[in-house]
Amino acid sequence: MIHVTSLLAILLMAAATYATRTLGYAALSNRELSPRTRVVLDAAPGCVLISVIAPAFVSSRPADLVALAITLAAAIRLPMMATVAIAIVSAACLRLALG
Known part of the structure; x- marks a missing residue:
C-alpha cells in the first residue's frame, strides 16, 4: 500500500x-x-x-539503485511518460521484493 x-x-x-x-x-x-x-x-x-530523481544516485538501498538503472535504461529508449511509469513501478516492486 x-x-x-x-x-x-x-x-x-x-x-x-x-x-x-x-x-x-x-x-x-x-x-x-x-x-x-x-x-x-x-x-x-x-x-x-x-x-x-538525482538523490537516488547516492542511495545505499539496493532496490533504489536497481530501479535507477532500470529508469536510466528506459529513458534512453522511451518517451518521458513511459519512463516515469516504469520508474514508479520498478521502484515499488523492487522495494517490496528487496526491502
Missing part, C-alpha cells in the same frame, strides 16, 4: 512539472518565441524530474 506522504510527493512533483511548462508558455504567450526558447521551455519539465 502506498503511503500518504509518497502519494502527496508524487502529486506535488506532477504539479511542479506541469506548472513549469504551463507557466512558461503563459508568461510568454503574447511574444514570438525563437526555436531556441521553445527548446528550453520544452526541456524544463525534464529538469524538474531529474532534480527529483
Whole structure:
C-alpha cells in the first residue's frame, strides 16, 4: 500500500512539472518565441524530474539503485511518460521484493 506522504510527493512533483511548462508558455504567450526558447521551455519539465530523481544516485538501498538503472535504461529508449511509469513501478516492486 502506498503511503500518504509518497502519494502527496508524487502529486506535488506532477504539479511542479506541469506548472513549469504551463507557466512558461503563459508568461510568454503574447511574444514570438525563437526555436531556441521553445527548446528550453520544452526541456524544463525534464529538469524538474531529474532534480527529483538525482538523490537516488547516492542511495545505499539496493532496490533504489536497481530501479535507477532500470529508469536510466528506459529513458534512453522511451518517451518521458513511459519512463516515469516504469520508474514508479520498478521502484515499488523492487522495494517490496528487496526491502
